[in-house]
Every structure is written in structure tokens, then in C-alpha cells.
Amino acid sequence: MFWDETHETLPRPDLERLQLQRLQETVRRVFARVPFYQRKFNDLGLTPEAIRSLADLRRLPFTTNADLRANYPAGLLAVPYDQTLRLHTSSGTTGKPKALFFSRQDVNNAAELCARAFIATGVRAGDVFQNMMTYGMFTGALVTHYGAEKVGCLVIPAGPGNSERQVMLMRDFGSTVIHLTPSYALYLATFLEKHGVEPRRDLQLRKAFVGAEPYTEETRRKIEEGLGLDVYNSYGLSEMNGPGVAFECEQKQGMHLWEDHFLVEILDPETDEPVPEGQSGELVLTTLCREAMPLLRYRTRDVTALITAPCACGRTHRRLHRITGRADDMLILRGVNIYPQQIERVLMAQPGIGRNYLIELTGLDEMTVKVELAEAGFGGQVEQLIALQKKLAEKLRAEILCKPTVQLVPPGDLPVSEGKAKRVVDRRQL
Amino acid sequence: MNAVKLVAVFAENKPGQTARVTRILAHANLNIRWVTIASVGAFGVMKFLVDNAQLAYEALKHEGYVTTLLEVLAVEVSDQPGALHAVAECLAFHQINLENTSGFVANQRAILVLEVSDLARAREILQQQNLRVLTREEMLTL
Secondary structure (H helix, E strand, C coil): CCCCHHHHCCCHHHHHHHHHHHHHHHHHHHHHHCHHHHHHHHHHCCCHHHCCCHHHHHHCCCECHHHHHHCCCCCCCCCCHHHCCEEEEECCCCCCCEEEEECHHHHHHHHHHHHHHHHHCCCCCCCEEEECCCCCCCHHHHHHHHHHHHHCCEEECCCCCCHHHHHHHHHHHCCCEEEECHHHHHHHHHHHHHCCCCHHHHCCCCEEEECCCCCCHHHHHHHHHHHCCEEEEEEEEHHHCEEEEEEECCCCCCEEECCCCEEEEEECCCCCCECCCCCCEEEEEEECCCCCCCCCCEEEEEEECEECCCCCCCCCCCEECCCCEECCCCEEECCEEECHHHHHHHHHCCCCEEEEEEEEEECCCEEEEEEEECHHHCCCCHHHHHHHHHHHHHHHHHHHCCCCEEEEECCCCCCCCCCCCCCEEECCCC | CCCEEEEEEEEECCCCHHHHHHHHHHHCCCCEEEEEEEEECCEEEEEEEECCHHHHHHHHHHCCCCEEEEEEEEEEECCCCCHHHHHHHHHHHCCCCEEEEEEEEECCEEEEEEEECCHHHHHHHHHHCCCEECCHHHHHCC
16 A cells, blocks of 8 residues: 555656656756855856756765754755744754754655655554654654654654653553654663563554664564564654655565655765665765755765665665664774674674663773673673673674673663663773 | 572672662561672672572562572581581582582581582482581571
């Protein structure tokens, strides 16, 4: 079943024709209305007429995170200020946030793409959607909220945190679908276990949309097991409407990226050249339908690869692999590039340890991985624990090429996150 | 025969940890008859012999501790030179390795608490040597 069958199953040549037409419109609009892009085009000696094929996309200038900050608050608007309908900001870790404006049509489009995604996962009118993302300036909750209403779900705008209340809502209103971050999903699984709630028996949960932070297949399995439901991976970023940019269908084999709304490139972050088909690189996106704030070739800093093979679900839009890292999250330890997800993959595959972990960088270039011990991993002997630490350190060394110190800690010892988890603490004195 | 059971707890190696664990045991009205704490680096394992090991396990688990129950051998030996040696040699002869061992003297009775890998076999061997392996009840009423 589809939400928008015509667009979702558009044959590739038709899809590409539509993309080119929309790209040309977008380029004409930003050139006419956004001084920032006018300057960039002029610097490159480029006019909108030069864009004659999709291959010409590569002649267009990039837009970066820094450009969004430099044009804060409203420098990138392509419509008059009084035609904007909604403001979101992107969680900036330093300095000013990035401001993202939506027109009425943009709000509607973002909800349409979420509706497509929800139907693709098997959600239907009548489902009860408990939205555990942060409401407010963050796009995560509001954009999916509107999408779920389009589908005809009962939407519970719960927001994150307060796990006791979350469980109460699930019980009292029979929630079937939840939307949350992977770190909170893991925490919630532990919470249910601790409070004797058996989700398969006591709750009606069927599906979870898990996103906003990169996570691994092992984490997906742990969440599915702990919460007794199917987990669908979702990808989005505030700069591109928020959630619903790419979403898994019932096949759970990669996330369909809505290519009639976004043009996708996967580039080598060093050379800015496209990577060979199927290989990993930085995801670069161009909006095709955005009215208030179109962005050309936005560098997401997210590392992924494209799956070009047709999907069994019948959608013709290509799929993104699970995000393997945020170019910004990458750590460099003793000269080696490391993504926290690599460490998570090793930890989640090891029996006897819990779900929460913390990577601490200390001293001159040392890494300590703190992970909670679970009861299944405890035989009462100090020697076994030392052996478990050594085993984990060895497995991590094989994965990340430098050997960290592994430290088992009691459950509840690490900071608990109910929103976006902070997995890395850098205290190096470099 | 009721084997002697210890409750083992995983804890961080920092001030206040023993106090927290023993407070939980005290609140559960459990009497500690024997204790050992082994710490390595950032963590440690505490082991307690209490009058109700199962209750101690549940109380600690309820408070979020990682805990488990361990079966051990409590052996009474004569309070005189060579007594521990006799036990050690007997187990060595049968290729049984002692994991953790401690001993004490209470009311003129010398008791060894042994953790071994093959508990049933060790018990049999010690009993063949006419050493007294104490039951849980005997151990708690020393």
C-alpha cells in the first residue's frame, strides 16, 4: 500500500525528468531571490540557464553548515518574511543555531513525506502514535506529528522523558507506534524490564520509528527484542525539513530517500568527487520543492552509501544505507579515524553487558570505554570480570585499530539520556 | 545437603560503596556472618555470608545492583598446625584448583571457606578424608 502511489513508484526516467524540471525551477528562484546564491553564482560565472541536465548539478555551489550560521537569522529566505509559516532551529552545539523557515506549502510537503513513510512501514489510520521526540524548536516531533495526523493516527504528543508517564500513556491509550531516539529506546527497554512490564503481554506496541541519532543493526535488534516491536530506521535533518527525508519500508533494507523532493549525491569528503556507485561518502542534498528556504547541495556531514538495486516494495526511489557516522562525530585517536558507532557495534554484540556506554578520551590520547555490566555477565568472580574487560578491549582493537581501556561499571552509573545521548566525553589535554 | 551460599555483589571501587551495600542488607534485617571484598582497579566484588542469601540477592537486585549467588564449601578443620595444608594437599592430589579461599576461627572452631570449580567432587573427596563439610544451617549457627 502507498500514500502517494504515483510519485512513489514513478519510473526512473519520469522521476529524473521531474527532478530536472524542479531543479531548474529551484535554481531560477534562488538566483532571483537569495543574494547569497546570487553572489555564489556570479563568483562561478554561472547563470540558471547553464543547468540543462541533472549532470549539471555538479556545477552548482555547495551550501554548508557555516553558510547557514553566517546567514542567520533570515538571510537565505526565498519568500517574503511575512509568507513564512513556521520556524524551526537546528540543535547547534556551539554558538547560534541554524534557523529554518517553512512556508505553508513546505509544512504540508514535510507532512506528506512523513505520511508516505508511515504507510510504507505498515502504519494505518487508526494506529495510536505516541511521539516521544522533543517538541519545540526541534523538527523531530512536530514534522512527524503532522504526518501521522495526515495518515489518520491518533497522535499523543508525549515528548521525551518521564518514562513512568510514557508507560502509563501506552497502557491507557493503547499506543501501537512510537517515535523516539535509539538511546531513549534502549533506556526504555531497561526501564520496562526493571518495572516488570512485559511489552508483548502488557502493551500493544507494534512499531517504532527510531532516528535522530545514528545507530547500528545490533542496536536495532536489542530495541526490537526489549520493546517487542519492529524498528524502522528513519533519516532526516532540520536543514531538509527534519524527519522523513529517508525512511525504511516494511522490507527494512535501507531507507527510501524521496527523490522527487531531494536530489542526492554521495561525495568523497576529501575530493568532493562522487564516489563509485554503492560506496560510502558524504551525503549531499539539494531541495527540489522547498519554497521558503531552498538549499543547493547542502553538505550534511553524514556518511552513508546509496543502494541502487530495486526494492521489493515497488518504490522506485533509491535507498540510503544506515548512516555509519556523522563526519562531525568522528574521533581521531592516535591518528586513527573512529566513529562511535563502530564501538557500539562491538559492545552490542557482546553478551553479559548492558545497553548504556560512554567513550571517554583522556590524558594525552587515551580512550576508556565504560560499559554497564549486566547480571548475565556476572559470575561473582573478579577474574571473570577482568577477562571480560580484556576480551572487549581485544574486540574493540580489532574494530578500531587502537586498544582502549574497557571499564565495567554498575548499571545506572553512566549518565542516562532521555533525548539525544552524549556518548563521547573528550577530556584530552592535547 | 544444603550447600553454603554466598551473595556476591558487583560494585565500584570508591568510598561509600560498602556502606551502601551493607545498608541495604541491614534494612532487609539480614545478619552478616562473614564477608570478603576483592577489588581490582575501578571495581570490586563483595561476597557475604548472610542468614538468608536469597533474600539478600533480591534486596540488592531491587536496588539495581548486579548480584549473584555462589555455592561454596565450608570445611571444619582442627585448630592446629598443618590443618590447612592437609586440605590443600588432598585437593591438589585430585587436581582440584582452589579459586578463592579464606579462613577464620570462631568459638575454637577453625573454618575454611573454599571456592572451587568442581564443588561436588571436592566435597566428596574432602568427606572421604573425614573432613567435616558444614551444611548451611551448621555454618549459620557457629
